[in-house]
Amino acid sequence: MLDANKTIQLSHGGGGKEMDQLIKSLFFKAFDNPILRAEEDAAKLQLSGPVAFTTDSFTVSPLFFAGGNIGKLAIAGTVNDLAMMGAQPEYLSCSFIIEEGFSIAELKIIVESMAEELQQSGARIVCGDTKVVPRGCADGLFINTTGIGRIIMPNISTQNLSTDDVIIVSRDIGRHGAAILMAREGLELESDLTSDCASLWPMVEQLIAANIPIHAMRDATRGGLAAVLNEWAKASNVGINLIEKAIPIADEVKGLCELFGFEAHDLANEGTFVIALPREAADGAVEILQRYGHCEKACIIGNVVETHLGKVVLTTPWGSHRYLDLPQGELLPRIC
Amino acid sequence: MLDANKTIQLSHGGGGKEMDQLIKSLFFKAFDNPILRAEEDAAKLQLSGPVAFTTDSFTVSPLFFAGGNIGKLAIAGTVNDLAMMGAQPEYLSCSFIIEEGFSIAELKIIVESMAEELQQSGARIVCGDTKVVPRGCADGLFINTTGIGRIIMPNISTQNLSTDDVIIVSRDIGRHGAAILMAREGLELESDLTSDCASLWPMVEQLIAANIPIHAMRDATRGGLAAVLNEWAKASNVGINLIEKAIPIADEVKGLCELFGFEAHDLANEGTFVIALPREAADGAVEILQRYGHCEKACIIGNVVETHLGKVVLTTPWGSHRYLDLPQGELLPRIC
Known part of the structure; x- marks a missing residue:
């Protein structure tokens, strides 16, 4: 089990046993779905027709603010980029860059916010990546989310405004x-x-x-x-x-x-x-x-x-x- | 024009004129293609059939090493995750987290390495994101690449080994x-x-x-x-x-x-x-x-x-x- 009183160590990003534990007992638990659970090098998706594809890295400071945190923001931000293209948000990737010493309890709150926010759109996290960098090499936590959505309303564009x-x-x-x-x-x-x-x-x-x-x-x-x-x-x-x-x-x-x-x-x-x-x-x-x-x-x-x-x-x-x-x-x- | 003798400032990530200049004169120039040039909130892609989807954040230290740099690595790494699924790498997103004060000349070398490495597989960068964090909040440069590839050989799996x-x-x-x-x-x-x-x-x-x-x-x-x-x-x-x-x-x-x-x-x-x-x-x-x-x-x-x-x-x-x-x-x- 991952101890919420402890902090993230370099070994949590090392590709070995500690990383496996972090991924399975925190990320997989929160984001659980069959595609993620397949644990291949890449998620396999069935797509057809026009899709929207967008990426955002989140570096907000502070990580927690009134009304949200970096996790909620990372989901909403990418979901919104897709929605604004008239696309239904379907699949998200999620990549964490964590500073050594980051609180596991705070990471848990952030990850649970992400899972909760995913329910607003029905999008799923289907692949991910975790990197841990030494103390002082990042400011707590950065999250990248990249999303794929099926375009339902194709003609929305910044060039489409007309008089009246x-x-x-x-x-x-x-x-x-x-x-x-x-x-x-x-x-x-x-x-x-x-x-x-x-x-x-x-x-x-x-x-x-x-x-x-x-x-x-x-x-x-x-x-x-x-x-x-x-x-x-x-x-x-x-x-x-x-x-x-x-x-x-x-x-x-x-x-x-x-x-x-x-x-x-x-x-x-x-x-x-x-x-x-x-x-x-x-x-x-x-x-x-x-x-x-x-x-x-x-x-x-x-x-x-x-x-x-x-x-x-x-x-x-x-x-x-x-x-x-x-x-x-x-x-x-x-x-x- | 972007001055290669200068360094990245917070304003290069601020969503205004300086960021526009960085994106157009460096990223768009290196990665040029019609989908990227459309500059919408998300790239529009035509996909059909099974695809592979994978993400990786790159935090390698040092950024330059014999035989490559973080940029070449960020392209090859994601292209390889797709290739290993029997998928032809087609579309990549690319997100930069840059520390204030980072050398524009070095960023240029890294971005040009990325463009060169893309030619090995024919994959294209179709959307991106740029964040600049204050001095001391990141270790130079982190790059996330997330990729989509068309699965050509569907039955490759870690569970498929058989005797002989x-x-x-x-x-x-x-x-x-x-x-x-x-x-x-x-x-x-x-x-x-x-x-x-x-x-x-x-x-x-x-x-x-x-x-x-x-x-x-x-x-x-x-x-x-x-x-x-x-x-x-x-x-x-x-x-x-x-x-x-x-x-x-x-x-x-x-x-x-x-x-x-x-x-x-x-x-x-x-x-x-x-x-x-x-x-x-x-x-x-x-x-x-x-x-x-x-x-x-x-x-x-x-x-x-x-x-x-x-x-x-x-x-x-x-x-x-x-x-x-x-x-x-x-x-x-x-x-x-």
Whole structure:
């Protein structure tokens, strides 16, 4: 048995008995499925048709934050990259780089979070890898997840926005960036703010099932809402108008932004997505999203226009207009 | 342009302009292909039939060694995991975790090695991820590669060994472990020894094309020849006899083993594989392997028997017998 009071040793990555024990009594137990259990050099999968394939390494600091940890994030992040392509997340690989001396109890919590988050989408971890590096050679734990999903809605693209599309956001923005900031600054006790970290496939699946004609869809991760909309405006060569007061932002996020001089639309999200779609389909999409507790604030925040091509323009609560630019420099390193 | 005299900054992982420049002027340039260039959240692939899926994170230290570097290793390692399943390596993801301050010139050499090694198998990198962590939070560079390959020969398995199979090794053993040891001990100048690091798909493809009836096939990485054969003996519940003097070992590897008290069959390889197959097909397989320069020492080293089930027995040059056990403990951390 793996002793939760102990720490990870170099031998846990050595390919011998200790590594076998770590893999079988922790990883296999949490992620159990027949493909993983076959223990071959590679997992054997049956696939057909178009699939999406995506990879992400997670280096978030700190490893635990309000609303999640690196494990939940590593599953949700890769599941979301697939979901945003209109693909059902099916198979994930998972690779750990662990620093010698890392707490086995903490690793267990992280791995169990991963298993729990997998249940949100039904995706399975089918192959993995474990490396242990000496003390000081990594910062606790890094996780890579790489995912394969079956593409169900093939025509979603950053280049598909057209005039008269409206822009929907699935919930209030900026929570993940704010939660990480709070964890780093040791402000945990002063706020109820949690990260939005979540798997988006359940909502996307319902949108697809309802035949919502999605033109573009993207989770607003690094660079936040501002980065996604600027990318879309450029890629589709359209203008985007946003109504500032329509954008949902939690009071806690607003407070932190004022304190640190950030803008909520620049902050990272890990379970918040943006959709561009024809106006006539917008109410149906909002209604579907609002069925989910964390998406109850889903709403229309703007629309696509034929002017100021490639640019995003914000209408302020005072009726004035300003460009919403790409975030500059490095706001918060290691948010994912 | 990316200045090769400079170093990686946190902003190179920040999702903004600097990251875009790093990705476009280095990664996209080296790995260029239409799927990668689409720049979506996930790559779109057309797959059908059974595929193999495998992941590996590479943390080798030092990053450069005689005969290769972490980049070449990251491609060959994942390509080989696919090849050993009888699968043609097709699509790879690639994720970098880079320590702030890492030399851009060195990163360029590593990335170019990756591109060069991809040409050995025809596999393509179709998606990627870049994270930069602050100084001291990683040891230079870690690379994850995850691969998808089309399974061409489906029945290769560790459980398929049968009595009267013979065991073939593709070349002399222990080179990678010895090369890493040498690099760590600063013995570079005293020897011509190089790692065996190489993509094995070209040889496997020829074996499959010649209808060689392979029962089991595995590259002898961590744990070396001893680990592979012990795993096979257990998984297939057979005995394996090895003729010690038949096992090819370079003089430089023998010398290092004597100096450090290692056994060559415990040392890691990164471009050496073992095959179990019916005796009547063995000469044909050896002949195919020997066409490749680095496999000119391919030969039969033993056979499968009905006695000492689950064990590997070595016949020494003096005619005595001993068990070849699994390597104990951690011989050499971070060899891959």
